[in-house]
Amino acid sequence: MQALHQKAKELLESGKVQVIIGYGDGSGDRVRPVFISKAESASDLIWDDRCRQNLAVYLNKPEIKKLGVPAIVATPVVVKTIIQLISENQLKSSNIVVLVVDNDVVSELTDNASLEAYSAGHPVVFPPFVVKEIKDIAEMSIQQRNKYWQDELSRCFKCYACRAACPLCYCERCLTDNNQPQWVCVASHAQGNFEWHINRAMHLAGRCVECGSCTIACPVGIPIGLLTIEASRIVKQEFGQEPGLHCDADSAMSSFKVEDTETFIK
Amino acid sequence: MENNFEPKIVAFVCNWCTYAGADLTGTSRIKYATNVRIIRFPCTGRIDYNLLLKAFAQGADGVIVSGCHPNDCHYTSGNFHARRRWIVFKQMMEYMGIDMRRVKFSWVSAAEGAKWADIVNTTVNEIRELGPSQEYLEMSRQGVA
């Protein structure tokens, strides 16, 4: 942690960055995002395995942009998110400083190549309970899956916390806010929830870097991360394309290969 | 037992190939079932998967999506993008428990009038076997009621 504090102080004092986005103590034993712009309060930054929210979601917020060049304390999935956002023209590696901490050694990643190298070296590892959930659902029949998701999604009351937590959900007017025509029913009944969650999954297919922030954010504990994990799995299996690896990658869903294969179009 | 359930099926087709193929079915006077209504799109690339969701929500029992064969697309790549979209959408729907046998994807060129009639007839028979689309209707009714 000291190395992180030292680095944060240096960056702020040198004026290289105007704000450090990192993790600080939250209520109870939880951790919450902190935005440090004064060198003295650099020591508020903490770094342990409780730090799991995806801080990249704050990089494009107008309030942060107003402050100037931000630095961000990044877990591997945050680095992947930044690479994906760069490939979607939302960020430029030149005006952010990414701090990665590996067993108390802090290093700065300030260009595409270093981000990509770091991301390549840190594949996503699912916690055991997620692995188990994925396996359970995979073994279900289509009826069982229908029942499972109907039950889970029935708890959704359209608070859209998942949308707020996801750094890749950066649309200013979301599909759900569209009422001419009303693509997604507003009410949080079975149909409205189904339409929202399948659209969220389709929109993140080939883009979700599986950081799990949406699952963390869901107040009623629906494992909605599984949906976007499945969407990205389909894209990787069918088209061999993985998000968060290259800053100049072509997005899987807006490109194609003549030799894409399928068996159901007759 | 004579199954005389008449399924309601909507077909999303591309104007340059399948719509023209259906025209050819007409000019060749090939008869087929009346259950299908065709909606014309400039290209399969234009067909939004949300339309399928809306169709089922409105009580459709089956959907046909058809367009140009690969490399035939009037706009060179609309059907390739559509293919990628359907590959992901089909598996996502099945992952969330929706039986995708009610959706028929096909390539029908402007010269395949007979094939269009055959697709319509086989789809109508298959959907008749599956019966009315229960799980989606329940989902809509359960919420709205």
Place this chain on the structure above:
Amino acid sequence: MSRIGVFICHCGENISATVDCEKVAKTLASMPGVAHSVDYKYMCSDPGQSLIRSAIKEKKLTGVVVAACSPRMHEPTFRKACAEARLNPFLCEMANLREHCSWVHAKGDATTDKAIDLVSMLVEKVKRNKPLFPIKVPVTKTALVIGGGIAGIQAALDIANAGQKVVLVEREPSIGGHMSQLSETFPTLDCSQCILTPRMVEVAQNPNITLYTYAEVESLSGFIGNFTARIRKKAKSVDEKLCTGCGECATACPIKKIPSEFNTGLGMRGAIYVPFPQAVPNKPVIDRSRCTYFKSGKCKFCASKCPAQAIRFDQQDEIIEIPIGSVVVTTGFNIKETSFFPEYGYGKYKDVVTGLQFERLLSASGPTLGEVKRPSDGTVPKKIVFVACTGSRDPAKGIEYCSKICCMYTAKHAMLYKHKVHDGDAYVFYMDIRAAGKGYDEFFRRAIEEDHVNYIRGRISRIYERNGKLIVRGADTLLGAQQVEIEADMVVLATAAVANDGAESLAQKLHVSYDAHHFFAEAHPKLRPVETNTAGIFLAGACQSPKDIPETVSQASAAASKVIGLFSNAELTREPIIAVVNRTAPPLFSTCVGCFMCQSACPYHAIEQEEIKTREGKLIKMVAKVNPGLCQGCGTCVAFCRSKSIDLQGYSNEQVYAEVMELLS
């Protein structure tokens, strides 16, 4: 509240035979938003159309649905009728009750109900149609012709003589293409140079034509009427203005032993050379890969000998950017080398030559000044075997098409050989003779009857050399496939005509599609043979598929007429079925968040990035913008856009959504 007019057509009784038209009209009359609903026997007839026009005026209709045949048939007709009644044509839609309903179903309620559904679906759509106006696009009145063979020359001259500007780009040091390498041309045997050279001179002298030789297209961007071409003028190392074409440099150049491309390797040229005597422009270029100065910095003989001091060793490649309104691709073809055929010796035997090489031997300006001599020892061959279909019509060689011109030039070769070597024997192995042009069959018959060329129907299996002679082993299928072995002095292979090298990369630069053999793809084989799927880019000649000179010239003139037609009006009008990115009031400016995935999805590169700035010029956000000239209205971007910020006029999200809702309600 919309006031929609519904017009149900009986189409004689094509529709009314199985659809109860009156019932459909009556049912639609009670549909909300429908102000007028009638049925009539022939809607597309003049009285039918006047029904629509008068209804629009009397009932002040805001939209029209004509339920009749396929919109692919009469949509333009009814849209024109609405326009005449001062209703925007794009507020008129058609329901297909004939091909999709009456002709394919039996009479009965189900059919009539389906008809009602189809019409009511279109009514809901029309309620949400917006008036649209054709897109006007300015047109730059300069044509770019790529390729200076006979096709390019003809197209350039036709366009220039119509008063339009032309830029003709040719890769070789001189225009003329393959035609300048021919001796005489079938079927009239008039000398190729005599009929071609005047045209070449005309190109050089025509004020409307800017000629760039030894130059290639670097890139082409933009769209119909508004292309920008970047041409790379390769350094000729000679100042074209000063050079008088006297040829002193060529004689002075110490390097003599470079196989001349023009003479297909049978003749030699120097490092500084003019490809052939009648070259246009008749100015030399330095082949920098073979010139001693560029290798070791010494020599410079040509510079010392040049009376006009025109040699420029330090000249660099030059890139020119030209606004272009239309492009004609006339890059021509190539022929397979003998080394491609293992069964005929892999190009080991000097006396096994291609048709083009034999043309050079026959040509008066050729390496043997028109005398037929064996490349190996220079003796006059007494027995020549001509082999048709070498590589062509041969799926095993990957060339399954017929190269179209070989039967005719092989007959010509045999005739010219007999004219030059009276006591010589000419054999032609053929599969089928293709001589379908005007005067072609008579020409080929003359070869047999007057010049006694021995035509043997059969393929040859192998050629190998045995004590100085070429043993040609074949079969004569007209004599029961009897084995034939000929000891020939020389063999001429009529090798397959293939796409010119570099065709694929040029096609990719122009975004024009090409087939598996790298020939350019025409928009429609029968109805649009000289157009491509990319608006404003036309094709002519053998670059589209192998063809002879008469066909090439007629295609060139056809392509030229397309260009002249395009340039004849100041602006270009295009159907307004295009995508539009929404714009909203500040501070949002647009719901588009600039992910630009639509840009990579667009096959026509029609989506650009627009910078939205404050008055002081500070960048607020980047949003997508559709170029109306390029967008062809496929809608892939619309269905793809996650935030639904882009919509397709004529098939908007609201319209298609309404169609689905109405259809299933």
Place this chain on the structure above:
Amino acid sequence: MKIGLYPGCSLEGSSREYAESLRAIAPHLGLELEEIEGWNCCGASSAHQLDHTLSLALPARILAQAEKQKFPELLVPCAACYNRLASTKKDLANDASTRDKVTDLINMPYTGVTSVQNILEVLNLVLTPDVQKKIPAAFPHKVVCYYGCLLVRPASVVHAEKMEDPMQMDDLMKRIGATPLDWGMKTECCGASLSITRTDIVGKLCGNILEDATMRGAEAIIVACPMCHSNLDMRRKEIERVTGKKFSIPIVYITQAIGMALGLDAKSLGLHRHFVEVSVHGKNKVQQNVSSPSMAAVS
């Protein structure tokens, strides 16, 4: 290099010299040949005229046997057997239903793992530069290489590049010091099985081959197929009767040529079995080679 060997009937019968010469040179090339146990006939040309499934089952059983004995590669010196095994492997590879039918017939597990190699491919692997060092310019003769048909065709099965003008044998001959001449009859037909029914046709066809080779001054015709050898060598009298010309050019297996280059004695190479006296020999001194087939690799 240890490799499975499928000799086939002719290497045990009419072309014993091909097998003897192969076994004689094997140790010198570091080649360890291990014959397949209980091998059966490959069906040759007769099987696939009678019954297509039989013509697949016979070679499949051989390959299944090779799999049982865990041979990654299988050397098949005879061109006909090689062609049958290679085409069966290809046919069964992409036709699951026939594969199941055949595996039932031979009731042995067959997956098609073993790769089928002909004599030229194996010799190309083992005749390495350091082996060449041991036999410098040891077979200094002008020769022509006759490939025949089954070693180079059909292209889909036998991936010989430059099918019309193959060079593998010419290349091997260069490695042992010979000078292969360019000639037109490399892949011309020798008449094959017509040598029994229509020997006159074989006489005419082989006559062309022999005449062309002799005319070019070749001292021997190198072959790698029992059928080519027997037609060009054993039928020499009929050929001379049909063509009315005398040919004394010997027909030598490539394995015999290598054997002579290694200086092995004529008897161990089976040269005494030829009808036409072998007038060429290796430069190195003749050494008595008593290697028996099962002897492990010497060098």
